[in-house]
Amino acid sequence: MPLSAVAELTSQMVRIDSINPGPAGEAVPGPREADISRFVLDWLRERGLQAERREFLPGRFSVIAVVPGAGPKRLLMDAHTDTVPVEAMEIEPLSGDIRDGKVFGRGACDDKGTLAAMMVALASLVDDGVTPPATIELLASGDEEAGFRGIRDWVAQGGCADGAIVGEASELSLIAAAKGALRCKVRTHGKAVHTSVPELGVNAVVQMARVICALEDSLKPRLAAREHPLLGTPRLTVAMIDGGRRANIVPEACEIDLDRRVLPGETRESVLAELDATLAEVAAAHPESRIERVEPYSFVIAPECSLDDPLLLTAARALEEERLSGEPQGVPYTTHASVLAEAGIPCITIGPGSIDQAHSPNEWVEISQLEAAVRIYRRIFETFGGTDG
Secondary structure, three states, X not given: OOOOHHHHHHHHHHOOOOEOOOOOOOOOOOOHHHHHHHHHHHHHHXXXXXXXXXXXXXXXXXXXXXXXXXXXXXXXXXXXXXXXXXXXXXXXXXXXXXXXXXXXXXXXXXXXXXXXXXXXXXXXXXXXXXXXXXXXXXXXXXXXXXXXXXXXXXHHOOOOOOEEEEOOOOOOOOEEEEOEEEEEEEEEEOEOOEOOOHHHOEOHHHHHHHHHHHHHHHHHHHHHOOXXXXXXXXXXXXXXXXXXXXXXXXXXXXXXXXXXXXXXXOOHHHHHHHHHHHHHHHHHHOOOOOEEEOOOOEEEOXXXXXXXXXXXXXHHHHHHHOOOOOOOEEEOOOOOHHHHHHOOOOEEEOOOOOOOOOOOOOOEEEHHHHHHHHHHHHHHHHHOOOOOO
């Protein structure tokens, strides 16, 4: 199969609207993940692959394809079909234009180019009549951009593998570790009175200002003192704030959303204990304060693949054969690797394109990287699970 096929496949998929409907999208899914999943399913079946479509929420689908291997090991290749919205884009978002050695449009980099490279590499095995050492399973998953519900469904349905490659834009670098994330709300509660007599009330916004100062001045320096060799330090961001109703009312409530980036070894419990201790310090210094830390609405662990893992070593050799670096690296963002690692599956990330292009107003992916990705994935397919992998 000619390598140029990967650019055309990427372009075809970019032209299919697959915008994630958001956290509440299961109620009104629209055609988006249904359309892209049907295209992927038909493309794979037309090329002789065993493939099926799985509904993980009403009207929302992932696609699974399998190429049986000669040995007992199993390799999962995961890339997602959904994209972020297009409203802020400066180019025609669903054009799929191929020019200047690039494919343009929403999803070209994140994540349809990677998915196309995996599909073309897998189809080439069947086309060439090659039986890989390990069984290869391709998961074209939905809902990566909102809730990871496609990959979580795969795990819940008994999905298993001896290793997994999560396809996200890494500029074809070998990603062995990524930060996890905990997100939660903190609320302060006051007493509303007229602003002409503020001494009769309790200002929840002022209370929250003290909380934010404690997070910035007390907790963040402690986090900065820790460092992971591939990931650097944990991070804490006050990402949103909401408080007050009118300018002539002392606010009785204020709320912030926190994003805490997590290192390998940190747990939900350890992160919350540290946050709670800081909030307790504020409450002790200001007895009039009423501070509530709400249970997290999102938590994923920080995945880390052992540097002597067979899949990591196989991937490093495949990259080096492409004259690319096989040195393991880390990234600060979260991926499906968090869910898979929590299920006990060793994970690495390799994909074409730069994270700088993901979600950007002029999103694109280089065709040369798409073509290199096909070659790299094909080498991994032919060696993982064999005597050398």
